[in-house]
Amino acid sequence: MSLLSRELPLRHKVMRNRIAMPPMANRAATEEGAAVPALINHYAARAGEKVALVILEHSFVHSSGRAHPAQLAIDNDELVDGLAALARAIKEQGALSAIQITHAGSKTTSEVTGQATAGPSAVPHPTTGNEPREFTAAQLTQLRDNFVQAALRAQKAGFDAVEIHGAHGYLLNQFLSPLTNRRTDGYGGSEEKRAKYPLEVVSAVREALNEHTVLMFRLGVDDLLPGGLTIEATSRFSVLLEEKGVDLIDISGGMGGYSIVDEKPGYFRTHGRAIKELVSVPVMVTGGVKTPELAEEILSSGDADIIGVGRELLKNPKWASEALRKLS
Numbered sequence: 043m044s045l046l047s048r049e050l051p052l053r054h055k056v057m058r059n060r061i062a063m064p065p066m067a068n069r070a071a072t073e074e075g076a077a078v079p080a081l082i083n084h085y086a087a088r089a090g091e092k093v094a095l096v097i098l099e100h101s102f103v104h105s106s107g108r109a110h111p112a113q114l115a116i117d118n119d120e121l122v123d124g125l126a127a128l129a130r131a132i133k134e135q136g137a138l139s140a141i142q143i144t145h146a147g148s149k150t151t152s153e154v155t156g157q158a159t160a161g162p163s164a165v166p167h168p169t170t171g172n173e174p175r176e177f178t179a180a181q182l183t184q185l186r187d188n189f190v191q192a193a194l195r196a197q198k199a200g201f202d203a204v205e206i207h208g209a210h211g212y213l214l215n216q217f218l219s220p221l222t223n224r225r226t227d228g229y230g231g232s233e234e235k236r237a238k239y240p241l242e243v244v245s246a247v248r249e250a251l252n253e254h255t256v257l258m259f260r261l262g263v264d265d266l267l268p269g270g271l272t273i274e275a276t277s278r279f280s281v282l283l284e285e286k287g288v289d290l291i292d293i294s295g296g297m298g299g300y301s302i303v304d305e306k307p308g309y310f311r312t313h314g315r316a317i318k319e320l321v322s323v324p325v326m327v328t329g330g331v332k333t334p335e336l337a338e339e340i341l342s343s344g345d346a347d348i349i350g351v352g353r354e355l356l357k358n359p360k361w362a363s364e365a366l367r368k369l370s
């Protein structure tokens with residue numbers, strides 16, 4: 043029996059194998075961010091071919107954090123019915139359903155949001171150059187509540203899991219990173235203080251969710267930019283995530299995005315191993331995996347517990363069922 047085909051418990055739920063579809067934005071939602079039937083078919087098709095965990099694309103918790111037009115939203119109660127249809131379609135196929143909740147912080151523009159752009163500090167975003175205002179402490183409290191309300195909507199819609207986005211240069215990554223967090227209040231100034239706001243969001247969400255809902259965190263393990271976050275700091279942060287009740291750590295890149303150019307497929311596996319040495323919750327590694335053999339080898343070498351397969355699943359909805367058959 044292959045490792046890829048083995049079940050994995052997640053809180054009170056079970057993944058039927060170790061293959062996950064990581065969040066990938068379709069830019070197909072309505073202007074308000076509502077789900078459309080094409081999205082249901084898109085996710086159900088992958089779930090129906092044995093993917094064990096389907097994580098829906100980044101969905102904004104407040105309109106000031108919309109990253110791009112036609113992005114999925116989870117910022118108001120009217121969206122719950124549409125999201126419930128998505129969760130149901132995935133679960134009917136035997137997969138666990140998750141949704142990624144996010145705020146873009148300074149990695150968006152007023153043109154996209156129609157509002158002032160803000161981030162942890164008034165410094166240009168390192169990859170977009172956008173110049174934000176600094177969030178006030180009162181705004182951050184409000185935003186933390188937006189994350190909580192979004193997570194509760196996901197739970198109400200029937201999702202098995204909620205994933206908080208802390209990667210790819212978005213808001214919570216901006217708080218963790220010394221490149222974008224120059225605050226002088228309790229939320230900046232040292233590694234510990236830079237971690238404070240993301241951890242407050244995690245704790246508030248965990249406390250609000252019921253005991254059956256799985257909480258995941260997508261962690262940008264390395265900013266891939268000079269002076270940015272590296273695995274030393276992010277592995278220490280992973281320990282705190284586990285302490286605050288995160289059930290699964292989903293690894294990706296930080297400011298520099300989700301791929302390491304010129305690196306071999308499976309390029310975040312060494313980061314996965316470093317984090318796995320420090321935490322006992324499952325660790326998911328995504329990035330460049332194309333073949334079932336590589337997925338199996340990453341699992342067997344102990345670098346990850348779950349393999350995320352992104353672009354290959356976009357190309358071939360049957361990737362997971364074919365991989366499991368090939369390894370059996």
Ligand SMILES: Cc1cc2nc3c(=O)[nH]c(=O)nc-3n(C[C@H](O)[C@H](O)[C@H](O)COP(=O)(O)O)c2cc1C
Pocket residue numbers: 064065066067068099100142207209210260294300301328329330331350351352353354
């Ligand atoms: C079209 C597209 C959209 C993406 N959207 C998201 C997203 O919404 N949230 C996220 O965390 N990652 C997003 N990603 C990154 C993927 O989750 C994944 O980490 C990346 O594609 C690398 O894995 P792969 O080599 O298996 O494709 C996106 C990637 C692609 C190709």
